[in-house]
Amino acid sequence: MKSYLAAAVQMTSLPDLDKNLAQAEELIELAVRRGAELVSLPENFAFLGTEEEKIEQAGTIATKTEKFLKTAAQKFQVTLVGGGFPVPVGKEGKVYNTALLVGPSGEELSRYEKAHLFDVDLPDGNTYRESRTVMAGVKLPDVYHSEQLGGIGLSVCYDVRFPELYRHLSKLGADVLFVPAAFTAYTGKDHWQVLLQARAIENTCYAIAPAQTGTHYAMRQTHGHAMIIDPWGVILADAGDLPGVAIAEISPQRLARARAQMPSLQHRVFA
Template structure:
């Protein structure tokens, strides 16, 4: 593993596939021009709209999104994460919320179907039932072992509230965890940053958290603050509340330093 720049992209995605892909391309280009080698796009980056509308367009969204990610990886010679988009589940009327990691040749490295679905009555009056259109993944995410970028683990949004998933990744030797999200504005203001810091601190690894921000559609407002956090819990980059890019250096020496100073993973009693 070497030191390199990573980017967490922040978008305001809407119910318009082509518009979203154009916005994503601009921000990927920005990240690449700043030297990023590992780039993450947020959950719902290619489409964010009503659930019924998403289902109707799911096949087209899936096909165009995968083709787009492959093109971006190849054009900019990046390892890129599409942080969450709908992929139809054969024989059902549902989709998987899918995160896809591709190498600079456009080859698939990891595919993860979001396990924890957001079925919540938020105190701001909004109700979310992700399970109405999404089928939960049945497998914990695996690790992609890269000699240059380190051991990379995937998760999506609501997963961040379930530390056992991240401890599983830590047991597999993870160095960098992606948490692409579309966190609600109401919950994000209190929980987003502290949960990301907790996942980084307890597993002594970097966390890269691409995010949605602003008003996406109807009453759906997202928190923003795409972040990159180091293994000590320090916030290295924060994209704020507007579309943009959070960029920071990922250093293997920092991971080693923190794990020497705080060897908590070696002190576990209940494994």
């Protein structure tokens, strides 16, 4: 593993696939121009609209988004994390909320289907029933071991509240934990940064969290603050609340130092 720059993109995705993919490409290009070799896009980067619209367009969203990720990775010669985005499954009109890791040759390196679905009623009046349209993934994510970029583990958004998933990834040798998200403004203000720092600290891994920000449609507002956190829990970059990119260095020396100073992974008893 070498030292390199990683980027967490922050977007305001809309119920408009082509517009979103164009915005994503601009932000990937911006990150690459600043030297990023590993660029990540938030949950719902390709489409953020009502569940009805999402299901109607799921086939097109899946095909175009996968092609977009592979083409963009090749065009900019970078490794990309994208997702989740809907991929149709079965006959019930449901989708997997899928995250993909794609290498610079456009090859798929890893795929993860979101396992924890956001079925929550918030005190601000918003009701979320992700399971109405999404089928829960049943497989723990793999770690992709890149000689250059280290061990890379995927997750999606609400997963961040389930530490056992990240423990699984760190046990498999993850160095970088991805949490692409569309966190609600309401929960985000109190929970987002704390949860990400906890996942980074307890696993002595980098946490990279691309995010949605702003108002997408109707009452849907997201928290923003795409960020990169180091294995000691220090926030290295924070995108604030406007579209843009958070960029920071991922360093094997910093990983080694944090793990030497706090060898908690070696002291695990139960998991």
